[in-house]
Amino acid sequence: MRTTSILLALFTAAMTSLPPAAAAQPAGHPDSSGWKNLFAPDLSDAVFPAGVWTVTDGVLTASKDEGIWTKAQYKNCVIDLEFKNDVDTNSGVFVYCSNMEKFALNSIEIQIADDFSPKRAKAPGTWRCAAFMGHKGPAAGALHKPGVWNRMTITCKGPILRVVLNDQAVNEIDLSKCTSAKKNPDGSDIPPWLWPGLPWSELPTCGHVGLQGKHHGAAVYFRNLKIKPE
Numbered sequence: 330m331r332t333t334s335i336l337l338a339l340f341t342a343a344m345t346s347l348p349p350a351a352a353a354q355p356a357g358h359p360d361s362s363g364w365k366n367l368f369a370p371d372l373s374d375a376v377f378p379a380g381v382w383t384v385t386d387g388v389l390t391a392s393k394d395e396g397i398w399t400k401a402q403y404k405n406c407v408i409d410l411e412f413k414n415d416v417d418t419n420s421g422v423f424v425y426c427s428n429m430e431k432f433a434l435n436s437i438e439i440q441i442a443d444d445f446s447p448k449r450a451k452a453p454g455t456w457r458c459a460a461f462m463g464h465k466g467p468a469a470g471a472l473h474k475p476g477v478w479n480r481m482t483i484t485c486k487g488p489i490l491r492v493v494l495n496d497q498a499v500n501e502i503d504l505s506k507c508t509s510a511k512k513n514p515d516g517s518d519i520p521p522w523l524w525p526g527l528p529w530s531e532l533p534t535c536g537h538v539g540l541q542g543k544h545h546g547a548a549v550y551f552r553n554l555k556i557k558p559e
Contacts, residue, residue, distance in 0.1 A: 354468075356498035358482050359557075361409040367399065367538065367554035374400050376429060381542060389551040391542030398429050404535040405559040408483040413550040414475045418443040420549040421462060423539040424485050425532060434526030436536060437504070438462035439483055439492055441549060444472050455517070459494045461502045463520040464513050464529065471497040478552075486559070487534050504529045 368375045368389070372382060377397040382389060391397070408422065419442050426436035440460040442449060449456070454466025459481070471494040473479050482493040488504035506514045507529035513519060540551060 354498045356493045356496060358480055358493060358496065359407065359409060361407075361553075361555040361557065364409065364555040364557045367408065367410070367556045368397070372397075376400055376537075387552050389540075389554065390548055391540075393542055394544045395542045396423070396429070396432060396539045397542070398423075398426065398537045398539040399556075400537075402536050403485070403538055403556065403558055405486050406538075407485070407557045407559065408538060408555070409480075409557075410554045411478050411480050411552050412441055413478045414441070414443045414472075415548040415550075416443060416475050417446045417448055417545065417547040418475065418549045419449075419544040419547060420541040422481070422483060423541070424483065424490070424536070425534055426537040426539055427533050427535075429537060429539070432539060434523065435532065436539070437490065437529065437532070438541075439481075439490075439500075441481075441541075443475050443547070444470060445474050455513075459492050459499045461490065461492075461500060463523050464507060465500060465502050467492070467494070467499040469497070469499060471495045471499055485534075488530070504532070504534070506530065 370384060372384065375397050378395045381393050381395045382391045382397045421438040421440050423432055423436040423438050426432050428435035440456060440458055440462045442458045444458050454460065455463050457466055458472045459467040473495065479495055484491040490502050492500040510526060510528045511519055511524055
C-alpha cells in the first residue's frame with residue numbers, strides 16, 4: 330500500500346506540473362529579412378481606395394475603414410508582420426480572399442484587436458486578437474498594450490493555418506473541419522453577419538492577402554510586412 334501511495338503521489342505531481350492545454354506554447358518568429366515585401370514601398374502593387382492608405386517612415390496606416398490588398402494571389406505561404414494598436418483598435422489580416430468586394434464572406438480573417446479595451450472586455454474569444462474571426466479564439470493572450478509593437482506570423486498550408494504572436498504559438502485551425510456556415514466544430518455559433526457565406530471548408534485555399542483599415546475611428550499601424558510563398 331505504501332508503494333502504491335508513493336506512485337500515486339508522484340503521478341499526481343507530474344500531471345499537475347504539466348502546462349494547461351489552453352496555454353500558448355513558446356515558439357519563434359522566422360528570419361524574414363530576406364523575404365518579399367507584402368507591398369512595395371510606394372504601394373504600387375496594392376489595391377486600395379486612393380488616398381486612404383499611406384506609408385510614412387516605413388509605417389503603413391489608413392485614414393478610413395477601407396482594406397488594402399495584394400494584387401497577387403497566394404496559396405501556401407508564410408506572412409510575417411508587426412502591428413501596433415491604438416485604443417479600441419479592431420482590424421485584421423485576411424488570407425485566401427477570392428472576392429475583394431465581398432471579402433468578409435470570401436476570406437479567412439486573423440483578428441487584430443485591442444483586447445485591453447473596456448469596449449472589448451466582454452467580446453467572445455473568437456473576436457480577440459489572433460482569433461480566426463468568429464470561428465476559433467487564441468489559446469492564450471500574448472498581446473502587448475496599445476502603443477507597443479507586436480509581431481505576428483501566419484502560416485498558411487492548404488486548410489491548416491497557424492498563428493504565432495509575440496513568440497507564442499497561440500492559434501491553429503483546420504478549415505476542412507469547418508463544415509457549417511452557422512456553427513463551429515465545437516458547437517459554438519458563428520456570428521450571424523457571416524452566415525450568408527460558405528462554410529470555411531468550401532472556400533478556396535488561394536487568394537489575395539489584405540489588411541483592414543481604421544475601424545470605428547481607431548487606428549492600426551503596420552510595418553515590416555513580409556511574405557514567403559511556399
